Amino acid sequence: MILDGPTVATLTARLSEVDRRRAARYPGGRGGRQPVHTCYVPANQVGPRTPVQWGEQALRAFDEHGFDLGPDLAERVRAKLRTEPVEDLRIDFEDGYGAPDTEDEDAERAAGHLTRWHADGIAPFASGLRIKSFDTPALTRRGIRTLDIFLSALGEPPPGFVITFPKVTSAEQVSVFADLLEVVEQRAGWPLTFEIQVETTQAIVDADGMLAIPRLIAAGGPRVVGLHFGTYDYTAACGLGAGQQHLAHHACDFARHVMQVSAAGTGVRLSDGSSNVLPVGDTAAVLRAWQVHYGLVRRSLEHGFFQGWDLHPAQLVTRYAAVYGYYRESLAGDARRLATYAARADGGILDEPATAQALSASLLRAVDCGAATAEEVTQATGLHLDDLRAYHLR
Template identity: 85%
Template sequence: MILDGSTVASITARLSEVDRQRAARFPGGRGGRQPVHTCYVPADKVGPHTPSDWGEQALAALAEHGFDLGHDLKERVKAKLRTEPVEDLRIDFEDGYGAPSTEDADAARAAGHLARWHAEGIAPFSSGLRIKSFDTPALLERGLRTLDIFLATLGDLPPGFVITFPKVTAAEQVSVFAELLDVLEERLGWPSGSLKFEIQVETTQSIVDVDGRLAIPRFIAAGGSRVTGLHFGTYDYTAACGLGAGQQRLDHHACDFARHVMQVSAAGTGVRLSDGSSNVLPVGDTSSVLRAWQVHYGLVRRSLEHGFFQGWDMHPAQLVTRYAAVYAYYRESLAGDAQRLAAYATRAEGGILDEPATAQALSASLLRAVDCGAATAEEVTQATGLQLDDLRGYHRRAVV
């Protein structure tokens, strides 16, 4: 041997700190369930049965206007709309709400509804609120006041609670917000670190900062473990890029660039990604609704194919095409994904030589299909020969 152990140890010793920092910064996937969407409801429109109301309205729209799904897919979508129409809901105090003089009362009333949804067992898997941005001192003060009233009214922190922090332009805004959450937790008597938030990526400064650097890595570092997601804001971002109204759409190449930056910035951190929304709403006569559904369906499929497994829904009838697109996507890939993972697990010879990273992605896709109801656990086990715990084992093996 030319290299002796002591020489190697001496030269490579300095890598230990690099390894430690990388492991802390890139812990791997968060694990657990990720909602397929976030439904935004203006705070003054939130009612005692909003989650189930959205499902009923979606079913009514499907019955009135129809949508060519095929019998099996249609029945699966209808079952989802009856049992769990909304997976994640954000009570909106920002753009979708405006600035009415009733915000104090709306904050208390909406928080009361959220608490009752949990008490009555109709709450979505996850939920929370979107406050106003820190753009100006007036908006900052108003947003924090609303958050204060909302949390105080809740009393106890419900499971799956998350705050949306919009229009972020600097890492300092993120660190200040995290510090304010520290204070709120302490004064409410809640466990430290229990308040989580997602950052909206909807400004050009949230992609490239004033010094020409990628901004999101610094945002994530500033928020630490409180940051659970990055949500793309289609229309603010495209407007900030100078695009005309006709070009402000989710499938524009400017949005693709922003989303790719989000992906590489969040990869391996455990911070999840959510795509933006379509402002073409399924309202009006049948021809108008069907056109809007075709647009929404295509955008949801496109997001899934680009690795964004969550998106925004702004209208109850969009639930029809959300679940139609999501279920079709997962069911079309179910057999192939299962076959490849089974071959990997048994080291069977085949036409594709998969890497551990691909096995992780295959297991993640199958788990997402089960989580949202596109497939059952029994279907996946039968197709792969693996139990869900086996799939979770592959999914936890982070590749960084």
């Protein structure tokens, strides 16, 4: 033997600290369900039936204007709009909010509505609020005050509660916000998490020319659970003209790729941005907006962004049409490949464990959102959902 045991042990011992840091920084994917979207509703427009009303408005738009879907897919979308139209809802006190003179009252009132939704059984799977940014001292104070009023009125946050922290420009802002939530947890006993909105150029590349997102995630620690892309602030910050400020622009692709690489393996989830082409007006205008939204949702899914923003109830039609179509088109092929991998059979494709993980994740997402049933997936794969989860978490 050329290499003796003591020599190897001495050299490899230097890797133990590297391994520890890597395991802490990259714990792997976050288990459990991820919503397919986040609906933003201005705080002064939130009411006692908002989640249900979004579904009702979406169904009316679908009935009035139609959308070219096959009968099976159309009925699945309708069923979703009747039973769970909103998966995640953010009560907005930032860009979408236009009543600063009544922000205290709106914060207390909106928190009461969120409590009522849960009591009435109509609450979305996930929910929360978006506060103002820390851009200026005045905005910082206002954002903190709104958060304090909202949380005080809400009491213990419900399951799936998350806070959106917008227009981040530095790791110090994230660190301060995480410390504020630590104070809340120490005093009230409520564990709180937040998502960082990536909508400034400084959130992509910092003043030192370094990728900023790894530092942002590190500054927030385990409280950071998501990165949400902000289409219009980001494209405007890049100097793009109004006609080029859209989600399919290559500038957005660059930002998304940075987000994707920076968050990979950290357990921090990604959400794409929105389309401001709203499905309103006559049928021709609604159909044009739906085609734009449908295409952008499909594009996001193909880029590995499985969540996005919705700004109008009628966008739920094309959100679920695109999401359901995407998962159902790949269902048979994904199931067959995973079944072949599980059986260690020769299926003509040599899949790696990482691919089996991706296949199981896709099938689980399909079940979570209602694109497929657990029975369909089990029948197609021969595997129980617990088996899929085991692959997904490896």
